[in-house]
Amino acid sequence: MTARADTLGLPARHPGTGLPAAVTVYEVGARDGLQAEKRIVPTTAKVTLIQDLLAAGLPVVEATSFVSPRWVPQLADAAEVLAGLGPDLSRHPVLVPNRTGLRRALDAGARGVAVFVSATEAFARSNLNRSLEQALDAAVEVAAEARSHGLRVRGYVSMCFGDPWEGPVAPARVAAVSRALVDAGCEQVSLGDTIGVGTAGQVRAVVDAHGAAGVGPGDLALHFHDTYGQALANVYAGLQAGVTCFDSSVAGLGGCPFAGSATGNLATEDLLWMLAGLGIETGVDLMGVVRAGVVMADLLARPLSRVAAALLG
Ligand code: HMG
Ligand code: MG
Numbered sequence: 001m002t003a004r005a006d007t008l009g010l011p012a013r014h015p016g017t018g019l020p021a022a023v024t025v026y027e028v029g030a031r032d033g034l035q036a037e038k039r040i041v042p043t044t045a046k047v048t049l050i051q052d053l054l055a056a057g058l059p060v061v062e063a064t065s066f067v068s069p070r071w072v073p074q075l076a077d078a079a080e081v082l083a084g085l086g087p088d089l090s091r092h093p094v095l096v097p098n099r100t101g102l103r104r105a106l107d108a109g110a111r112g113v114a115v116f117v118s119a120t121e122a123f124a125r126s127n128l129n130r131s132l133e134q135a136l137d138a139a140v141e142v143a144a145e146a147r148s149h150g151l152r153v154r155g156y157v158s159m160c161f162g163d164p165w166e167g168p169v170a171p172a173r174v175a176a177v178s179r180a181l182v183d184a185g186c187e188q189v190s191l192g193d194t195i196g197v198g199t200a201g202q203v204r205a206v207v208d209a210h211g212a213a214g215v216g217p218g219d220l221a222l223h224f225h226d227t228y229g230q231a232l233a234n235v236y237a238g239l240q241a242g243v244t245c246f247d248s249s250v251a252g253l254g255g256c257p258f259a260g261s262a263t264g265n266l267a268t269e270d271l272l273w274m275l276a277g278l279g280i281e282t283g284v285d286l287m288g289v290v291r292a293g294v295v296m297a298d299l300l301a302r303p304l305s306r307v308a309a310a311l312l313g
Contacts, residue, residue, distance in 0.1 A: 009287060009311070015279035016239075022281035024060065024245040025271060026190070026221055027053050029296070030081075031062040031095055032265055033253030035072050037300055043077045047084035049296055053250060054089070056288025058268075062114065065095035066104040071258075079108040093154055097128060102142050106149060113146050115139040115186070116156035119174045122165035123158055123194070127258040136177060140184040147185040155181030156223070160191040160206060161198030171202075171209035178220075179213045188221055190247055193234065196227025196263060200237035207241040217242035224266045226252065231266035232274050239280070246271060251293035252305045267305030269293060287311070 030050050034041055046064070053061050063085060069076035082090060093112035096102045105113055117132070117139045118124040124132040143153045159166075160174045178189040191206060198206075207217055222238040224231035224247075235246055252267030272286045290308045297304050304312070 011273055011277035013277060013279045019239045019278060019280060020242070020244045022244070022283075023239070023275060024221075025058060025268060025275075025282050025284055026245055026247045027058045027061040027250065027268060028223070028247050028265060029053070029061075029250035029253050029268065029293075031065050031075070032247075032255075033249040033251070033296075034074050035065060036255040037074055037253070039300055040074060041296075041299060043080045043084060045296075045299060046077070046081050049250070049292055050081075050085060050089070050092070052292035052295070053289065054092075056292060057282075057284040058289070059283065061092050063089075063092045063094050066101035066108075066110075067095065067097045079104065082108040082110060091152070093152070095156075096142060096146075098138055099142060099145065102146055106151075110151070112152040112154070113142075114154040114156055114190075115143050115146075115181070116158060117177060117181070118158045118163075119169050119177050120159045120163040120166045123163055123258070126165075127158065136180055140180060143181065143184040143186055153184075153186050154221075155184070155186035155189045156192055157181070157189060158192040158194045161193040161202055162195060164195055171206045172213070174206055175209040175213035175215060178210055178215050182215055182219060188219060188245065189215065190221040190223045190245075192223040193225055193231075196225035196230065198224070198234055199230055200233045203234045203237035204241050207238065207243060218244065221245035221247055223247035225254070225263060226266050227263045232270060235266070235271060235274065239278075250289055250305075251297045251302060251308065253296065253300070253302060267293075267307065269305040269307040269311075273307045 064078040064081045065075045090109045091111045096113045121132045124135040128135045248268040248271045249265035252264040254265035
């Protein structure tokens with residue numbers, strides 16, 4: 001790979017005022033990034049991707065998903081992925097939709113799980129085949145059971161910024177769902193802009209509504225999809241609001257198979273470039289992530305992230 005990185009590997013550093021000194025980049029490429037891909041990626045390539053991302057310094061890499069293989073065939077090899085990673089890496093979380101998923105994850109040796117619910121009724125039905133109330137009850141139950149097994153638990157709330165069927169979503173409604181997840185033992189709640197419609201002022205409103213519900217910025221992560229090109233502006237608004245964990249996906253892979261208008265996630269490379277420019281510590285080697293992204297983008301015949309394309313151009 002010829003890289004302009006020799007001369008221009010990182011942006012000039014101009015720290016902003018009032019922003020956190022360090023943030024956690026939570027990598028979702030191996031799960032969110034792959035789940036909507038029709039071309040089945042070999043298990044060994046998934047394991048290599050995760051190992052390469054960890055070698056680049058990413059602190060958390062969500063490894064896979066123990067959802068129904070009928071619903072998400074790409075991730076039917078979840079147990080094999082964990083076996084390939086080995087016990088030392090089993091702390092990296094896996095997504096589980098229900099008790100069956102939790103049981104499968106436990107049997108595969110997982111030590112961290114993420115449960116997921118929607119802030120809207122329509123997406124609860126589309127994504128989980130349940131009403132919102134049933135889905136939230138189930139997530140609360142699964143989170144409590146996972147905790148009783150000593151697992152770390154993250155919660156996701158989808159459609160926090162807008163829903164393709166229901167339109168705008170009230171911030172207080174999202175906060176009530178997050179509150180229930182925190183009460184159920186979730187260490188962190190990730191707020192998903194599943195279809196990427198959110199804008200910067202709205203991010204502030206949603207984080208503030210959480211504060212009013214007793215869920216502070218330290219309890220939150222932000223999970224942006226870049227459909228409308230707003231993801232980095234939204235991260236910046238999140239930083240200003242005190243959030244210190246951001247989800248992103250190598251090469252901007254991703255989407256949700258059950259929300260047609262969901263496109264790629266915020267690319268990890270693009271996020272790292274902005275954070276480096278702001279002087280915010282992540283502990284991640286950008287070029288290591290670029291290299292991992294090149295391999296997966298080639299395999300899936302997908303474009304590189306903007307930053308990767310610029311660095312390699
Ligand atoms: P269902 O069809 O209603 O399931 O699906 P069911 O409970 O009626 O069971 C039907 C069959 O599936 C049964 O088997 C179950 O055993 C089996 P049968 O008796 O017919 O042989 N089954 C399972 N098998 C393996 N693993 C399981 C499992 N559960 C049931 N876990 C279900 C309900 C929840 C399973 C289904 O709707 C599902 O898997 N949904 C997952 C959807 C998904 O993966 N969505 C994408 C992730 S969320 C997301 O991307 C958003 C996020 O990134 C944040 C954001 O961007 O906003 C997190
Ligand atoms: Mg997502």
